Amino acid sequence: MNDIRTIALITGVLALLTAVTAVGQFLKRHPDRGLDPAAVRTFNLRIRGWWVLCTVLAAAFWLGTTATVVLFGLVSFWALREFITLTPTRKGDHRALFWVFFAFTPLHYLLVGLNRYDIFSVFLPVYATLFVLARVAFAGDYKRFLERTAKIQAGLVVCVYCLSFAPALLQIPIEGAGAVGRSANFRLLFFLILLVQFADCMQYVWSRMLGRRLVAGAVSSNRTWEGLVGSAASTALLAAALWWAAPPFQPWQAALAGLVVATMGFAGGMTMSAIKRDRGVKDYGTLVVGHGGVLDRIDSICFAAPVFYHITLLVTGAGL
Amino acid sequence: MLSPADLQESVVPAPSSGPSLAPKPGRSAFCRAAGLSLAALARLLAGSSVRWIASQPDTCQRIYFANHTSHLDALIIWASLPQTVREVTRPVAAKDYWSRGIVRRWLAQEVFDAILIDRTAIKVHQSPVDLMLREAGTSHSLIVFPEGSRSVSGEIDEFKSGLYYLAKKRPDIELIPVHIDNLNRVLPRGEFLPVPLLSCISFGPPLWLERGEAKLDFLARARRAVMSLKE
Numbered sequence: 001m002n003d004i005r006t007i008a009l010i011t012g013v014l015a016l017l018t019a020v021t022a023v024g025q026f027l028k029r030h031p032d033r034g035l036d037p038a039a040v041r042t043f044n045l046r047i048r049g050w051w052v053l054c055t056v057l058a059a060a061f062w063l064g065t066t067a068t069v070v071l072f073g074l075v076s077f078w079a080l081r082e083f084i085t086l087t088p089t090r091k092g093d094h095r096a097l098f099w100v101f102f103a104f105t106p107l108h109y110l111l112v113g114l115n116r117y118d119i120f121s122v123f124l125p126v127y128a129t130l131f132v133l134a135r136v137a138f139a140g141d142y143k144r145f146l147e148r149t150a151k152i153q154a155g156l157v158v159c160v161y162c163l164s165f166a167p168a169l170l171q172i173p174i175e176g177a178g179a180v181g182r183s184a185n186f187r188l189l190f191f192l193i194l195l196v197q198f199a200d201c202m203q204y205v206w207s208r209m210l211g212r213r214l215v216a217g218a219v220s221s222n223r224t225w226e227g228l229v230g231s232a233a234s235t236a237l238l239a240a241a242l243w244w245a246a247p248p249f250q251p252w253q254a255a256l257a258g259l260v261v262a263t264m265g266f267a268g269g270m271t272m273s274a275i276k277r278d279r280g281v282k283d284y285g286t287l288v289v290g291h292g293g294v295l296d297r298i299d300s301i302c303f304a305a306p307v308f309y310h311i312t313l314l315v316t317g318a319g320l
Numbered sequence: 321m322l323s324p325a326d327l328q329e330s331v332v333p334a335p336s337s338g339p340s341l342a343p344k345p346g347r348s349a350f351c352r353a354a355g356l357s358l359a360a361l362a363r364l365l366a367g368s369s370v371r372w373i374a375s376q377p378d379t380c381q382r383i384y385f386a387n388h389t390s391h392l393d394a395l396i397i398w399a400s401l402p403q404t405v406r407e408v409t410r411p412v413a414a415k416d417y418w419s420r421g422i423v424r425r426w427l428a429q430e431v432f433d434a435i436l437i438d439r440t441a442i443k444v445h446q447s448p449v450d451l452m453l454r455e456a457g458t459s460h461s462l463i464v465f466p467e468g469s470r471s472v473s474g475e476i477d478e479f480k481s482g483l484y485y486l487a488k489k490r491p492d493i494e495l496i497p498v499h500i501d502n503l504n505r506v507l508p509r510g511e512f513l514p515v516p517l518l519s520c521i522s523f524g525p526p527l528w529l530e531r532g533e534a535k536l537d538f539l540a541r542a543r544r545a546v547m548s549l550k551e
Contacts, residue, residue, distance in 0.1 A: 077516075081367060085518040091508050097515040 006183050009190065009245045010058075017054065021047050049297065050197065057193070061186045065170045066113060068189075072167040073109035079159040079295045079302075080105065086279050087151045092141025096132045100152060104128045105160050112164045115171040124161040129153050158271075158302050159295065165305040166192060172312055174247045184247040191239075191246040192261065192308050196300045199235040199262035200269070206230025220273040228266050235262035248316045257311050261304040268303030272296070351430040358431065359399035359406070366392060366506050367518035370400040373549060374525040375496065377402050381461055382494045382526070384409070385483055387476045387546055388465035389504035391417070392514070397463050397498055398432060400521045411463040412452055414439050435462070449485045456493075462486075463498075466542065470509050476547055479539040487529035487538065494526035497542065499549035522549040 024044040031037055060068040084097060104124060111120035132152050136145065169192065170185040207227030215223050239258025243251040272295065362368075386397055394411035401409055415436040418428040428434040435455045437448045456462050464486070466479035487495055502519040524545055529538055 081516055081518055084515075085367075085502065085505075089505065091511075094505075094508055094511050094515060095513070098513045101516055 003183055005245055006187055009187055009242075013054065013190075013194065017047070017050060021051075046201075053193070053197075053297075057190065061190075065167075065182065065185075068170060068186075069109055069113040069167045072163060073106065075294060075298065076109070076160045076163050077101070077105055079163070079298055080155050082293065082295045083155040083159050084152070086275070086281065087155065089151070090141055090143065090148060092139035092143075093136055093148055093152065095139060096135035096152065099135065100128065100132065100156060104131070104156065108160055109164060112168050112171075115168075117168070117171075120164070120168075124156055128156055132156075158299075162302040162306050163298060165309040166301060168309055169305075169312065172309075172316060174316060187245050188247060188312065191242065192305065193301065194242075195235055195239055195258050195261045196265045196304050198238055199231045199258075199265045200300055202231035202234045202262070203227040203266060203269075206234075215270065219277055220270060223266065223270060223273070228263070231266065232259050232262040235259065248312060253311075253315055257308060260307055260311065264304040264307050265300030268299040268301075271303070272299040348430075355406075355431045356403070358395070358427075362392065362395050362399045365514055365516050366396055366503060367516060368396055368400060368503075369518070369520050371520065371522045373522055375523050377405050377523075379405050379408055379461075380494065381456070381459060381492070382409075382496050383461065383483075383486055384463045384496045384498050384523075385466050385479075385542065385546070386463070386498035386500055388467045388470045389474070389500060390470065390507045390509070392503055392507050393465065393470075393500055394432070394434070394463055396500065396503060396519070396521060400523075405461070408459055409461040409463060410435050410455065412437060412448075412465075414469075416440065447485075449482050449489065452486065453490060456490075466539070471504075472509065474504060476543060479543050481535055481539065483542055484529070484535045484538050491529060495528060495542065496526055497524040497545035497549060498522065499524070499546050501550060524549045 024040070024047050027035060027040045028044060031040075056071065060071045080101065089097065108120055108124050108128075111123060129149075133149050136149050136152075166189060169189045170182070172185065172188070174184050174188075203223065204227070206229075207222055207224045210226040210230065211222070211224035213225045214221070215225055215228065236255040236258040239246075239261075240251045240255035243249050243254035246254055246257075249257065384397060386393060394413055398406060398409060398411055411432050411434045413428060413432075413434045413436055415438045417424070418434060418436055419425050428436060435452055437451065452462055452464070464483065466483040467477040468480045471477050483495070486493070499522045500519065501522070502517060505515065505517050506519055507514045527542065527545055533541075
């Protein structure tokens with residue numbers, strides 16, 4: 001029966017989360033272990049974030065595909081909001097931005113929900129881009145034209161287009177998944193998110209333990225080549241060990257997917273760091289007090305999701 | 321806020337001479353519900369986070385003075401206040417904008433309970449400062465914009481003198497500086513469709529007119545108090 005795998009995956013993740021929560025609480029209660037209290041606090045905050053993430057995902061899965069697509073749509077909307085808030089725009093961009101937020105983003109997620117890969121794969125990168133260029137031109141302000149339109153487009157691609165490939169995983173037909181086919185797709189999505197989170201942690205751990213050579217010190221002071229290689233290798237191992245949870249994959253294919261996901265996630269973190277550095281903020285959350293900084297949480301997923309989606313399509317032979 | 325720079329000092333109205341201080345009896349449950357949902361919607365749309373810096377929300381009589389960047393300003397400040405405070409707080413707004421059309425007039429009169437100032441008919445003998453104080457009575461707080469109109473440059477313009485006369489005539493009222501950040505990008509001047517960016521409303525510590533403080537000194541100090549909330 002197929003659902004044994006779902007139960008196994010959920011049980012495993014719950015056990016792991018409980019274990020790390022226990023470790024985090026132990027470290028918090030025993031500050032005399034010589035560990036940096038700030039690092040322990042960050043660790044515990046991270047764990048709390050995972051609990052929230054798991055709860056929200058579980059609720060969305062339970063409600064079904066449409067609810068999950070809507071959930072990701074809302075996350076995209078909020079992330080784009082943070083992105084554009086942080087990016088200086090001019091008054092001439094206002095009308096274009098209105099359509100970007102209230103027409104292109106919802107329409108794109110509608111197409112994802114309807115499983116129209118043939119349209120949604122070009123809708124934002126081609127049609128929205130053309131629209132933004134033309135609308136800003138029509139507004140009559142040509143100052144730094146390319147720079148401004150590029151900012152809007154970068155926001156759309158990263159926050160909306162790329163992230164939407166995560167819920168799009170739910171629509172890929174999987175051979176031999178049986179009657180409870182959708183649960184296989186949900187496992188696939190969960191597999192991706194698990195790998196991304198794991199890669200983030202491993203990057204931190206490996207950088208801390210062996211980190212010597214910074215990738216780009218001016219952009220990120222804690223991302224090292226050792227962290228990248230270590231995280232890619234450990235994520236590949238975890239993916240291979242969990243291959244049974246991700247339906248279409250053989251162990252070696254799962255390992256390859258883990259390798260690519262870790263690398264893309266790393267690239268996403270670097271990219272967002274560069275943008276934040278340029279704007280002179282530490283994270284997207286500090287811009288507005290009280291907001292968690294959604295973009296800080298999803299930057300790795302945004303970069304990893306489209307690649308993972310296409311690897312899955314290749315493996316299932318469902319497209320390409 | 322809409323007072324002219326050449327406003328003359330006029331008779332100080334005794335606080336007790338104000339009209340009835342209880343919430344207006346005419347406000348129906350429907351208008352209250354409309355106010356609540358509008359406040360929620362405005363805060364959602366403008367993604368506003370609210371900060372009280374060395375200051376606390378209170379129902380005591382206050383004048384909130386803020387930089388003016390967008391038509392949404394008064395609504396967002398009003399929506400940022402806790403509900404008990406909101407009940408006693410009345411925005412001061414321009415009559416020419418807020419009495420145009422049924423919806424706006426209804427919003428201004430019934431939902432926000434706004435004090436509408438006629439910008440075209442400001443004269444010495446019907447000073448808006450007196451009108452505001454009369455309408456505020458001894459229990460209502462006011463939301464005013466001392467720049468007079470929405471700033472075009474994005475910088476905070478010089479304050480008009482109305483705030484000084486308000487402070488002089490009612491030295492018992494706390495003046496609370498409020499800084500509105502990023503709302504001009506949500507709804508810029510001349511636009512009617514909002515873009516849902518994140519904004520931030522900061523409330524600062526109260527200030528009063530010092531004994532013998534000159535008008536220009538006071539207005540400059542008040543303006544600095546708003547700017548210092550920007551960080």
